[in-house]
Amino acid sequence: MKFSVSLMLMLPLLALGRVPLSKPEEDGEIWAVLVAGTEEWDEYRHQADICHAYQILSANGVPDDHIVVMMFDNIADNIVNPFPGQIFNHPTGDDVYPGVPKDYNGHDVTKENLFKVLRGDAKGLEGIGSGKVINSGPNDRIFISMEGFGDNGIFFFPYEIMMANEFADVVLEMKENNRFKEMMVYMDSSCSATMFQDLYPDDIGFYALSAANADEVTYAAYCVDGPFFNCYGEQFAVSWMEDVDSKDPSTELLKENFEITKELTYLSEVTQWGQISVENENVAAFMGSKRSYVSPARNYSTEEHKASARPSQDVPLINLQNRLRAARTPEEKTHLSSEIRTLKNKRSMIKNVMERIVLKVSGDERLAHDLMTKKQEKITAWNCYGEAANAFHKNCYALGKNTAGTTIVSALLNMCEAGYKADDIVGATKNVCVFPTLQ
Template structure:
């Protein structure tokens, strides 16, 4: 059953059958880690992207014992899913959930386990999920696709966060231990360029694409009304994957895939990082090889994509507004109106809390407003930034559990980069956030 059929043939169906093929003949083996760092229904798109990435790798001959999948796994069987047991990444595509390994799910999806997987720490993961790890060696390539929310120098897991410098240190550790020949990362999150800036040498076999530059937000794609009232993909994810679907990975170069992703992800700036010479390798070097390929789902024009995109952090609100517009009963309308009001109130509360924290630290209202709007494109005060973010996360709002409280994080960075002491910032969060740390749903 295709998603498009449920939309009453809103868009033309195009078959996308695949045939599993043999392993790539590239030197060494290919290993992959696929991560969706979110857990809410409104974040459907990130699990859909990761499931689609799995289907590409599997169809290209990479065996399941070489692919580790980390996702909360509460989308396919979610009580509000109008297609139980199925996930779609395109209006004209097939179910991408079928056959996907559930190696690490729920709260097992965290930075600590992600690092253990990449280190090949099977002992450390004994009794956790599938226990599967990357057992790569000096001639092997590692492909990582990671999707979710981010801020400057941060990627959010469901209840925790991964810092750019920690990830960079891990990659350097793996390289020193001869864990890989080359590694490629596709990161689909807001501010994802800041996860790589000035952190990776250009001679260690590391290459990455970020969905955005250092400060930009990302956008959701294929956002529809009934019956799903949700977004099927992240625009960066569907852009690079639909291109891979349509091309022969043996002949398409990584730089060609980058150019396509950059063109189609038109609302944020897709960027390259690390050893850019790797762009001259074929896609097959990291995603496997297939001897033949079939027509992919329809590739949408820029105009069609524009009609279905939503800023990533606004997806929960837009979904509720669409449901309210289509609601029939007075009871349903009242419930949805109440949810919208509650969501807007939470956003106002976050802004108010942020203002109070900054004013307490800066001591000047005009300066506080400047610190809340300044665009900071570089992190130098890593220790202060870590302490400040941890304090807000522990004392105010759980950053890995919300889509809008993350707007406060650039302000915390501005305080640190302006020379304020982290102890003062930490104390301000304790004074202002007199309520228990809130686990937000949107």
């Protein structure tokens, strides 16, 4: 009653424009961070997904100063793009590139810059990109979407790696500093379940979806032949976004979005993490209320996704093979055949190098074979694993630029979990990888 009376007394002043009508404190604001962790043309889909996510948030009324976009931004104007200046997330969809903020592009797409954005460290980002950060408070909600490659407990940036425990430390620090009421993360990378497993309390308002379980790769979607010869999206990403596109976010629950995403992402296991009760909130709580549609609603189906899906790490090879089949001149066929051989040789080399590293550390061929193939259910040796993975990335192969490497990094984890010392593993990478780091 007191509130009603107070409001009635304020109405004349409001009519004169003297007293602003503010939102209730508990409503808070929405902030978003959208990250594409790859830069190659063959990974077109990751930047396309991020652009689509931006269009959803923008159409739902989330202002640009509350959305931070991190992507290399070399796809729309790429010399091989058959649609210059445009990016698409579906073969018959709309251009999702218009208006996308150029916050952090090129070599500014880094783990450290992401952490500064999340911490609100504007001083640390002076002179870098747009300098935009998340200025969130205790009543705000933060939505994060990350697209790219990964392996057990790792998300790959173009030139560095981010360990799951590093990301968790930043999130927990943010919670301790009252920088969010709730946070939701959609992580689209291989083995992404290990980015959350056993790392977050279930009572801090943190909620996440992972695109794949601990030993699964993700799948690209809408992979087509010429003139594109590429994939428009990732199966997990296009599944959750196409559902949001076709629904009213003010009435759809996050639980419903999860269930539909899980059904459409049938080639990998989508899983929830953190405070599961957050699923009972509306999508609008993290993505805004629908004000305009990004594109006409479509009836998407598992069959449509299945027909065009490809294992994410195999997309570069599949694209080359498709281009070879469509080649018309002997010169073009010879060139593409050479590229295919080079890619296959690189993949064999990466595996061979890891086998040599494991053998050097273990000193036993049978044991080395087990360490190369064992599947870990959980990660506990974070410090050792982080040192080993960074050493392999620095001394041997830039993991964010070599998709085949994302399927063998688990051998480093196996050695750490088996009790081998990080110093020995790091030393083995330096001893075996005497060649320049393969980019």
